[in-house]
Amino acid sequence: MLERKAIFPNVIELNFQAGHVIGCNVYLVHDGEEWVLIDIGYEESVEEIVELVRELDFPLSKCKTLIATHADVDHGQGLALAKQLLKTTVSAHPKAAKLLSTGDTLRTFAEIEAQNIHLEMPIVETEHIIDEGSIIEVGKIQLEVWSTPGHADSQLAFRMGELLFSGDNIYRDGCVGAIDAHHGSDIPAFIRSLQRIRNSDVKWLLPSHGPIFRKDDAMLDKTIARLQSYLHMADFGTCAIDWPLMDQWEEEIALGKMPE
Template sequence: MQVVNVTADAETFTCNAYLALGDRPVLVDAGTMDGVVDVLHDYTDMLDAVVLTHQHGDHVGELDAVLDEFDAELAAYGPHPRRDQAIADGDTVQIGDEEFEAIHTPGHADDHLSFVSDSTIFSGDVVVHDDGAFDYGSFGRTDMAGQSREELIESISEILDRMPDSVEHMYAGHGEEFHGDVRDVVETALERAEKREPKYPE
């Protein structure tokens, strides 16, 4: 399955927004990059759906523009005025060529979902490969109102419980994509989160 980070060239802060091509072209998160619609058109003229990991501003800033341009459906855990499909924990969602299980992974955001297939995880912000705080296994921040380190730890543990050992592609909301032993990266992130130390010490 071909996955393209359509916000890779952004000059301002945004999440990574991933276009999964194949039987069902799907955009995972929309990002905030001006011109993301033009980048999408470089790869496809049809977008079946936008699937959200969560609705923080850096993940949905260009959502309306994408939905308007492609007449795509919106699938998300949390309510949204334009949501067509509500995704619950354990639901199956086709992204590109693969079937993904949705895992409710709160802590960084109450409505956060991670998506796991036999080969791939779209982990949003709950666990990432690198983000400036840590390389090779980091985790979403939990120092803002409504966030919880304890819930985040439980969410990362849930990913490990439900993620097949065969997963070797990790596409996170920030940092670089990773191809290799994804389980080891996630286990490393969990160990760091469990130390309860501030992610960004003052």
């Protein structure tokens, strides 16, 4: 049996536990013998994760459910195999459940032709549809489900007391999950989600990638301001809401203004 390296009471992060990066952050939340996993990562990592859970002396039969923060390939490709090995269920947002049930490779970033990325997305059914206000019980622990769209329209976060499992909303360096129109990203929604996190009284953010960190309101303010600027930039194409430069150009043409 391995010694459990809890990062907070009742919370183990399996990359930290393993001492090396397995994939996306995988959080094991437990109370008594009952436990859940938040995200699972790539299919190739599933057997290592399951064996690690076994070595930590968690009964595999007591996995209540596998929770998906959203359906991206780097978070959920391994759900089908993990579900089979653990004989458990999947819990996901309704929009994520649809992508998972069809094995959608485009909306999950499994297929990116321009970067020669061609990954499988094994089909898996979702038994438990969760959304804003849902409660996931793990023993006596309650995970409060937050809908935090922006990176993906199915992005969820999960509050557990002063902790927020924050998905791809925000990372320690102030970066956020990829913004891509084909992915279902929405910048105004992203800003609202970050404002909700910033204005909450949670103390710790547990992201889906990278280190866990104490909530930093100044950093969040800076990130929110950056995303607000994205609303008015051609860089983000159909994710932006306008392109002020073209309005200026139209006015300059009407005035016959020469280049300066």
